[in-house]
Amino acid sequence: MSNGLSPDPSLIGGVPEAPFAIIPDPETVFATRARRFAFLAESGNLGGYLRFLGELARVQADLLADLPPVSTPHRAGMPPIDRKALAGDAALDATLTRLCAAAKSIDMPEAARAARQAVTSASPADRAWMFLNLAKDHIPADATAPHLFAAAAFQLHLSLLAATLAANDLTPLGTGICPACGGKPVTSSVIANETVENVRYCTCATCATQWNEVRIKCQNCGSTKGISYRSAETQEATVKAECCSECQGWLKILYQVKNPSLDPVADDVASLGLDLMMRETGLKRAGFHPFLAGF
Ligand SMILES: [Zn+2]
Numbered sequence: 001m002s003n004g005l006s007p008d009p010s011l012i013g014g015v016p017e018a019p020f021a022i023i024p025d026p027e028t029v030f031a032t033r034a035r036r037f038a039f040l041a042e043s044g045n046l047g048g049y050l051r052f053l054g055e056l057a058r059v060q061a062d063l064l065a066d067l068p069p070v071s072t073p074h075r076a077g078m079p080p081i082d083r084k085a086l087a088g089d090a091a092l093d094a095t096l097t098r099l100c101a102a103a104k105s106i107d108m109p110e111a112a113r114a115a116r117q118a119v120t121s122a123s124p125a126d127r128a129w130m131f132l133n134l135a136k137d138h139i140p141a142d143a144t145a146p147h148l149f150a151a152a153a154f155q156l157h158l159s160l161l162a163a164t165l166a167a168n169d170l171t172p173l174g175t176g177i178c179p180a181c182g183g184k185p186v187t188s189s190v191i192a193n194e195t196v197e198n199v200r201y202c203t204c205a206t207c208a209t210q211w212n213e214v215r216i217k218c219q220n221c222g223s224t225k226g227i228s229y230r231s232a233e234t235q236e237a238t239v240k241a242e243c244c245s246e247c248q249g250w251l252k253i254l255y256q257v258k259n260p261s262l263d264p265v266a267d268d269v270a271s272l273g274l275d276l277m278m279r280e281t282g283l284k285r286a287g288f289h290p291f292l293a294g295f
């Protein structure tokens with residue numbers, strides 16, 4: 001009812017409440033990611049890889065219209081999406097087949113081309129093995145290229161599953177754990193929109209659900225003590241490493257509030273220089289990013 005007199009429930013107390021979870025709209029997620037990768041490919045020395053990932057995200061976005069509706073596991077417990085149960089899922093397997101076929105026209109390095117071919121002809125058991133690895137946010141060091149295509153299909157399928165959930169049904173499951181699928185975050189972002197300002201959300205590396213976190217907190221161990229920030233450029237950098245002296249872990253934090261175009265996945269890849277800088281510190285990167293597994 002809008003008579004102009006009823007208070008907006010989200011504004012009671014004068015401070016808008018940030019929703020705990022933001023359910024992904026897969027079309028927007030992958031189309032935005034594709035555009036951002038394409039833009040980032042125009043600058044810097046990672047152009048070829050960023051362009052490839054941009055075209056892969058475009059393939060993901062375009063496939064959405066053709067994929068059958070998802071109907072797989074919503075279990076009663078939490079998280080509602082049971083990742084491990086998806087390893088042998090027929091719809092997920094079919095999505096991988098279609099993704100590999102659609103990716104054939106993408107200009108890619110020879111290793112990726114061979115991996116796409118290998119995944120296309122892989123047995124159901126080999127594909128299930130890759131999905132089980134991805135369900136555990138784990139990529140074997142000697143099989144990063146095939147897992148990249150499996151991860152793209154896994155992202156598509158899980159984002160579609162997440163899109164069927166209701167944000168209000170999701171509850172916090174702990175630090176660094178996606179409330180929709182139990183996966184790890186790729187990065188976190190400080191955002192502002194019509195209702196909230198300067199709030200932080202972690203983005204799931206796989207299903208793209210976002211969940212609210214306090215501004216200064218290690219996303220690996222949950223500590224709010226001993227947190228510091230490092231950047232490859234200036235103090236004004238829009239991508240920083242949030243570092244924890246308690247567990248020696250770190251994860252990137254993106255200041256979308258300063259640059260709304262930052263994308264939780266694309267800008268993580270484009271800021272690879274920060275990863276290389278952090279490698280010198282001995283701290284260990286937390287979270288998960290299948291597109292950075294080969295670096
Ligand atoms: Zn998730």
Ligand SMILES: [Zn+2]
Nearest residue numbers: 218221244247
């Ligand atoms: Zn920590």
